[in-house]
Amino acid sequence: MHTEDSTRKLVLKRLKDEIDLSTTGDLHRAVEFLRGAREIRMGKSSQRSSARRAYSTSRIRKADQPMSW
Secondary structure: OOHHHHHHHHHHHHHHHHHOOOHHHHHHHHHHHHHHHHHHHHHHHHHHHHHHHHHHHHHHOOOOOOOOO
């Protein structure tokens, strides 16, 4: 069994235990938090990829272009 798999299973078990004791409001706030975290993560990854693209194209523009006659 992989450590990552067992860690995920442990977290899911802890989450299930907390769900059994939580109110509907608690669950609603947890869902909104998780949704927001996922949206931030997706936004950050697209922001990083666009920054990498911009950096690589700026480096190409600053390089000496071959002379053509």
